[in-house]
Amino acid sequence: MKAIYTICLCAIIGLPNASAQDLFPDGTPVPEWFSDNSAIDINSLGRHYRITDYGTANDSTEIQTEQIQAVIDKAQREGGGVIIIPEGTFLSGSLFFKPGTHLHLEEGAVLKGSDDISHFPIIMTRMEGQTLRYFAALVNADGVDGFSISGRGTINGNGLRYWKAFWLRREFNPQCTNMDEMRPRLLYISRCKDVLLADVSLINSPFWTTHLYKCENVRLRNLYIFSPSRPVKAPSTDAVDIDACTNVHIKGCYMSVNDDAVALKGGKGPAADRDPGNGGNRNIIIEDCTYGFCHSALTCGSESIHNRNIIFRRSTVDSAQRLLWLKMRPDTPQRYEYILVEDIRGNAANFLYIHPWTQFFDLKGLPPPQPSSAGHISMRNIRLDCSIFLNVEQSEQYRLSDFSFENLHIRAAENSDIPADCIDNFKPENIFINGHGITEP
Numbered sequence: 001m002k003a004i005y006t007i008c009l010c011a012i013i014g015l016p017n018a019s020a021q022d023l024f025p026d027g028t029p030v031p032e033w034f035s036d037n038s039a040i041d042i043n044s045l046g047r048h049y050r051i052t053d054y055g056t057a058n059d060s061t062e063i064q065t066e067q068i069q070a071v072i073d074k075a076q077r078e079g080g081g082v083i084i085i086p087e088g089t090f091l092s093g094s095l096f097f098k099p100g101t102h103l104h105l106e107e108g109a110v111l112k113g114s115d116d117i118s119h120f121p122i123i124m125t126r127m128e129g130q131t132l133r134y135f136a137a138l139v140n141a142d143g144v145d146g147f148s149i150s151g152r153g154t155i156n157g158n159g160l161r162y163w164k165a166f167w168l169r170r171e172f173n174p175q176c177t178n179m180d181e182m183r184p185r186l187l188y189i190s191r192c193k194d195v196l197l198a199d200v201s202l203i204n205s206p207f208w209t210t211h212l213y214k215c216e217n218v219r220l221r222n223l224y225i226f227s228p229s230r231p232v233k234a235p236s237t238d239a240v241d242i243d244a245c246t247n248v249h250i251k252g253c254y255m256s257v258n259d260d261a262v263a264l265k266g267g268k269g270p271a272a273d274r275d276p277g278n279g280g281n282r283n284i285i286i287e288d289c290t291y292g293f294c295h296s297a298l299t300c301g302s303e304s305i306h307n308r309n310i311i312f313r314r315s316t317v318d319s320a321q322r323l324l325w326l327k328m329r330p331d332t333p334q335r336y337e338y339i340l341v342e343d344i345r346g347n348a349a350n351f352l353y354i355h356p357w358t359q360f361f362d363l364k365g366l367p368p369p370q371p372s373s374a375g376h377i378s379m380r381n382i383r384l385d386c387s388i389f390l391n392v393e394q395s396e397q398y399r400l401s402d403f404s405f406e407n408l409h410i411r412a413a414e415n416s417d418i419p420a421d422c423i424d425n426f427k428p429e430n431i432f433i434n435g436h437g438i439t440e441p
Helices: 004-013 065-077 160-172
Strands: 047-050 081-085 088-092 095-097 101-105 109-113 122-127 130-135 139-142 148-151 154-156 187-190 193-198 201-203 210-213 216-221 224-226 240-243 246-251 254-256 260-265 281-287 296-300 306-328 335-356 372-392 398-414 423-433 436-438
Touching: 047 065, 065 081, 065 088, 065 095, 065 101, 081 109, 095 101, 101 109, 122 187, 240 281, 254 260, 260 281, 260 306, 296 335, 306 372, 335 398
Parallel strands: 047 081, 081 101, 088 109, 095 139, 101 148, 109 154, 139 187, 148 193, 154 201, 187 210, 193 216, 201 224, 210 240, 216 246, 224 254, 240 260, 246 281, 260 296, 281 306, 296 306, 306 335, 335 372, 372 398, 398 423
Antiparallel strands: 122 130, 423 436
């Protein structure tokens, strides 16, 4: 089911109108670009190239990578245009979109990823905060300004075989990492400006679902993003990974995956902030979305350096493990600042989760970095049922300061105390936990 119903979420549950918010948390104006919700018109994008007109078979058993790539290449040679996937199921390995080309999936169309890893070439790419040789995604666009994916069709990563292989390998070697078991991502969009992903379903990714790297002005609108948590868990199938990007708008999407829904990344390691391949995330707005099961609705980390001006608002959460998760790596210099979470309804196991993130700790032979920090974090106008309200660990590895909680109505099974000793300059106002007002830490 598509998530189009979430567009009117604010009217349904009585939340403030979007136009009331015109400033980022640090006080700078939100660019007018974020207010443009105009529908995509594929007729304005150039000539249409229907893949079945060029020798591509509607066959879910025979690999069609070469045929589809040939259509993309032809469109580029002829000045650009829209690659049309018609109704039917088309099996493919990695596809590489070129400048001037776009992807449109008609209703009933399925672009289905191969479950044979040999159909995904090893290339220089970005993965887990590093630039290295790894498998290409199913859909790749590098340096394709103006790139778009649209339509009512589906991109299906066909991940079951990859998931089973991962868990079998993890059973054999509990220390194996995500990249030890060979899996492609669903979408990888890098070094692009003015990107629009609208209306499509993105399901069953073998690995991360949507990975944006060093992009600017990216809209994700009315997407349905899903991977299962049972009967076979789809490991590390993050819905959206934002990696060193500026101006990203996620609106009206449904996200339910067996890992983080929206994860902010950018690099890792003690010298991560000096690596030109890394970077921070700035000006990110996530709004009017609906969340099913996920490890966290919004996560800073685990490969993250600097996140600033992040807004997460007017959304419903159901069965998330955490509403907001700040992963603090002791082997990486990190700064998370000016983050606003507001107008949220639903339930999550943890309202706020802050702990050292030590999985695969690696100083790479260098001294530890200076302590990290998280500050100017505001959470307001939230009604949430949870098991634990504040799951915050005090640590010498980071400093927490300038947290503001306002108009919170929380039902929590445990841990109703405000951790004043963990957060400097903590400001609570109008907080109700299990019906009892708490005004002082």
